[in-house]
Amino acid sequence: MRIIKLNAIDSTNLFLRSLSIDTNVEDFTVVVAKHQTKGRGQMGTVWSSQDAKNLTFSVFKRLVNLKLDQHFVISMVASLAVINTLKKLNLPKLSVKWPNDILSANKKICGILIENVIKQNNVSATVVGIGLNVNQVNFSNLPQASSLLNVTGISYDLDELLQSILKELEILFDLVESNHFKTIKTTYESYLFRKDKPSTFKNEEGLFSGFIKGVSNEGLLEVLLEDNILKTFDLKTIKLLY
Template sequence: MKLIKLDAIDSTNDFLKSMSSQDEQENFTVVTAENQTKGKGQMGAVWKSETGKNLIMSVLVKDFLFDNEKVFNLNIIVSLSVLEVLKSLNIPDLCIKWPNDIMSYNKKIGGILIENTLKSDGRIVSVVGIGLNVNQTNYTELPNASSLAVISGKTFDKNALVVSIVEKMKEKIELWQTNTAAFWEDYFNSLFKKGVPMPFKNLQNTNFMGIIQGVSPVGKLQVLLEDDSVAEFEIKEIQMLY
């Protein structure tokens, strides 16, 4: 595993994307940073982190995705990889808030942003950004967030977390073809608030009740509505109110 450690960068995803345009970069190249000045979340949301306290990393993944209709498969692999590593550290009550937020109890402890680039020869090259709240303890401005340190009362080795997460990703990618259905089932079973009546808000700022049923093959959230129909939503088309 090639590991590039930076003190500060605007975005590890952007840094790795610029590197990955050069085809000689080896698969699973990792970039980490102690501070990220322009961290990104889904659909351009800003992701901020206290310098030196948290895990900020991006991983290059090649030769896995070959079909635009199946890009969500990598989301499943990465989410489950992070979840399994945290379970091994005895972090309690873990789940995935669709599509890629990592939760413990009702608090967000991490997020994943995957950016895919379609090459001229049809290959899909992915940069997997992972932000994990590790040793930061002050969340007065982020009441819905927490960290491994707050939840467990311990501090953690960020470098060991990087290695564990990447090794788990490699393992799941190797097993994907023979375990696809099982991985999807694990993802479904790990969904935050699945099967529970919950209030949501749509793009028109209209509130409505729904029950999360699962996720479609292309990664849309499937919600059972009050009229017994099931609607599918893209990222940012729906907000869970919890």
Template sequence: MNIIKLNAISSTNDYLKELNAATPAENFTTVVAEYQTAGKGQMGAKWNVEPGKNLTFSVLIKDVLPDVAGIFNLNVAVAVSVVQALNSLALQEINIKWPNDILAGSKKIGGILIENAIKPDGSIQSVIGIGLNVNQTDFNGLPKASSLAIVSDKTFDKEQIMMAILNALRANVEFVNNNAQQLLDTYHSLLFKKNIPATFEKDGSRFVGIIQGVSASGNLIILHENDKVAEYGLKEIALLY
């Protein structure tokens, strides 16, 4: 596994994409940085961390997805891998908030951003960006943020955590095409607020519903108070917590 370690970079995702465009990189090439000056989250959000205290890295995945229909399966594999790796380090109550935020209890400790590119030959290459709050303890102005150090009251070896995630990811990627349902079942078992009444916001209005699960395409399935079941895409609805 090729691991490139950097001190500071604007974005590990951007760096890895540029590297692979210049000279095709091997599968699972990983770029990790002590600090990102322009880290990215879902839907253009910025991911800001204290230098040297957290884990920010990107992984190249190729020759896995046969078509775009399986893109969410890769999302599932990555999120499950992060939780399994943290559980292997004796961390408890780690959940996935749809679609791919990583929570400890009800506080966000990490996020995932996957950027896919369809090549002229039809193959799909994915750059997976993972940000994880590890040893940072001050999140002034971010009441929903936390870190591994806060929830466990100890400091961690960041490289050990990254290797645990990468090893879990290598194993789970094998299931993306061959046993996607098993991955999705595991994802459902880790899903934050599943089968619990929760408040959602859509188009400025709030309602109470119960998360039933996530569809194979990645839509959130919600049971409404009138017993109607509906599916929502990422940009359609927000879970308030």
């Protein structure tokens, strides 16, 4: 494992993707930055983070024989790596707000951005970007955001957290390579935010109610609607309201 530490960068994901295009990047290369000027989240959102207060890093992972329709397992692996690390720290009420926002006590403390390299209908490599709010206290205009320090009252060592998450990622990617997809999916679904609870969603047609039941193998959200109809939704077509 190679770890590249930077004081400032536009985006650790962009840096790793560019590096992988220009050079033969070693498997499990990690880029960690004290400050990101253009940190990104899902759907083009901006990830805002105070300098040296939080953990912002990306991991380059080569994959073998992972079919394109199995790509969501990467998102599940990244989510569980963070969850497993935070469980050891006794963070309360951990959950995953589909597809991969990590919550503690219903507050977002971690965002994950997955960017895959596709070759011949297979995922040949992935860049997993993780932004974990650790020792930041104030989140102006972000009422749903929090941090480990806010939740527990404890300050944490960023390097120790990084090493713990990387170790969990290695374990979970080993499960992927040995085709333990069902185990990963079952565990991931057990942490789904508002699973089996009456929830309100929004799509282009307006608001509707339903029960989150799980995810499809392709990563679509499975929602039980009225009249006992199970329907799947893509990330671009639905929003779960708090």
